[in-house]
Amino acid sequence: MRPEDLSVNEVHGCQNRRIIMFERILIPIDNSSESWVAAHHAIALAQEEGSQLIGLYIADEKVISSPCWASADAMDPLSPGCDPMMLQQSENIRKQFKELGEKALRDLRQQAATAGVTIETYFETGIVPEIILEYAQNADLVVMGRRGVGGKWRGPLFGSTFEAVVRHAPCPVLATVSDPRPLNTLLVAYDGSDRARDALEIAMHLALEKDRRLIILTVDDGKHDRTAASFEAAALAREKGLSAKRRLVKGHVAEQILIAADEENVDLILIGAYGHSRFLAAILGSTVNDVVHQAATPVMICRKQP
Structure with a gap:
């Protein structure tokens, strides 16, 4: 189930009226150090804003399918397709992604809980930037490292995952480079x-x-x-x-x-x-x-x- 669309929220105190600009912050993660730096930024900002985090791990379909693409003869219309051994290799990669993704999302939930930040997490399989952009439709901010989360690849959106997201995301994108420090x-x-x-x-x-x-x-x-x-x-x-x-x-x-x-x-x-x-x-x-x-x-x- 996809996260539902939520608009900017207004919080009313005794005398003060506060607007939460980033109610839902999307943080795509993988197992790169860059994505965890981005996660730390997202958690710190969520603490300040009172935001909800959306954690997203994506198993890259291009990586999962690569053994089969390598074994099939794309120039031969009579090619039998993916070799059974290569198909098994793809399934092994899929299982590895699932294990790594579940651990990464579990760690992210723990970090958010320690910081007192609410979070919902999702595991998806597909083309990395396309899924990030789909989730970004229902977010107020995307936080990403300049590398990581899919790295560089060539596909429908061309260029790196980060650049594809910046080009097409309907909301702001925060590009992180190092661990968060106070925003003075x-x-x-x-x-x-x-x-x-x-x-x-x-x-x-x-x-x-x-x-x-x-x-x-x-x-x-x-x-x-x-x-x-x-x-x-x-x-x-x-x-x-x-x-x-x-x-x-x-x-x-x-x-x-x-x-x-x-x-x-x-x-x-x-x-x-x-x-x-x-x-x-x-x-x-x-x-x-x-x-x-x-x-x-x-x-x-x-x-x-x-």
């Missing part, structure tokens, strides 16, 4: 686009939650005057009661984001899934790609659920 300083890249507004809204929410330092970075790449966008973002932050630091710089966008993150000792970078270009709506934009793969801190690629 947030950097949001803002260019005035709709996706940048999504990133700014999430950044402001996180800043307000724990009185965090917020830096709004706008980069003038020489193609567009971003001055108005910079002041617009600062005004939006003030409306929320935030005194954000505004940085307006010139240069290559990804390079300036990475420089600012280093200079400001940033703990989390937030960036829109893509900028203004319609072409970039279909693929992972070069700016996002460069930042995600070069940043020394976690990066949240932001797009809000429709």
